[in-house]
Amino acid sequence: MEYSGVNYDHMMTSLSDCGSPYGSEEEMVIKKGPWTEEEDSLLFNYITAHGEGHWNSVARFAGLKRTGKSCRLRWLNYLRPNVRRGNITLQEQLLILDLHCRWGNRWSKIAQYLPGRTDNEIKNYWRTRVVKQAKQLKCDVNSKQFRDALRFVWMPRLIERIQASSQSDSNTNPTFFASPHVQASSISDSAISYNSYDLISGGGSGSCSSTSAENGYGSGLSSGSNQHVESDIQPLEQVGNGFGEADLWTDENIWFLQQQLADH
């Protein structure tokens, strides 16, 4: 954790300005801006002892001069156990693209299928990477043109790279997709029964999967060392060796995409 040491005391707002969860006998002042280590500690200890929920009470009884919403956000996006930080892996990128194709900007729903990732992180990824590339390609991120580019060009390339990486890793990391820590049943939307296998084999229910099957981008992961038994698989649990943000948005790929778009 890093704290800048900057005094954020100036970022205080009277609770009377924004709907106070506190008593009105005295004007409570809430703090805004980055969280301090001490605040994190207070929040973590309180939730560890009392559990999540009732966020306004958390804010009040933990001794935090924060709104309930702020406490909730800090917990969910940062303090919560199993929150994964750091680079979005290739597999995660692929999954985000696929799920966004199904559901659009339903970030929290998408986040359900990326263990340890928060909706905020996924949203930031989408905006800072994908939207940026759409701009670079001079098309709207929601346009059919760009969606087709993602579906028919980008995702197959991602799969190729994942496949190549998994093959090169198979000696050192033969259990890439198998995680004993989180059960697939933890995924609430059982209608889709989502995992990487579904994604690459076209087994999902969304339009992308069917089209992806047609276009053959499902040729990859189910083969080789990563083949797995369905029920054992946790989607995209990271083992963490070498799938950092090896970004696909290289000049070469952008050029390729532009050619594909020009052909349409």
Place this chain on the structure above:
DNA sequence: AAGGCCTGCAACCGCAGCGTT
């Protein structure tokens, strides 16, 4: 070295949905 620009991310804001009174 310094200033400006760019990027990524943490956090805030507004709104909608839901439950309770």
Place this chain on the structure above:
DNA sequence: GAACGCTGCGGTTGCAGGCCT
């Protein structure tokens, strides 16, 4: 059923650090 409060979601903003000139 209206009013209110709480929670969660998606959009947006602002800051810190890196990069470039």
